[in-house]
Amino acid sequence: MMIAALPSMWRTRASVLDPYAPEVAKAFREAAAELERELIDRAEESVTLAQAAELGGYSIDHLQRLVSTGQLENVGRKHRPRVRRSAVPLKPGHRLPSDTEATQFSTRRRIVDSVLTGEST
Numbered sequence: 001m002m003i004a005a006l007p008s009m010w011r012t013r014a015s016v017l018d019p020y021a022p023e024v025a026k027a028f029r030e031a032a033a034e035l036e037r038e039l040i041d042r043a044e045e046s047v048t049l050a051q052a053a054e055l056g057g058y059s060i061d062h063l064q065r066l067v068s069t070g071q072l073e074n075v076g077r078k079h080r081p082r083v084r085r086s087a088v089p090l091k092p093g094h095r096l097p098s099d100t101e102a103t104q105f106s107t108r109r110r111i112v113d114s115v116l117t118g119e120s121t
Contacts, residue, residue: 003035006032008032010028010031011029014029049067056094057091
């Protein structure tokens with residue numbers, strides 16, 4: 001489920017709950033509004049090119065070219081470019097590793113290292 005879909009889903013639940021539990025419905029509406037504001041603020045947040053590279057999968061050099069040609073708006077200063085998080089281009093097939101993938105990799109890495117060095121984990 002996409003986080004951006006939650007405010008709409010919570011408002012739907014609030015309308016269903018309205019006749020039975022108006023205070024609970026009100027809480028759902030307030031939570032939906034708070035989350036929506038946070039999502040908008042986060043999308044407008046500016047990030048460095050290094051952060052944008054991590055988020056989108058493109059290299060810093062490529063992002064710099066996009067900024068210098070005007071294809072990506074620089075919301076920072078000259079020689080210190082920043083881009084809006086919502087404008088970061090996403091490289092096809094790129095995704096950030098989840099915590100479980102990072103944990104799995106580190107576990108595998110420890111096993112491989114222990115086999116190579118002869119030590120037990």
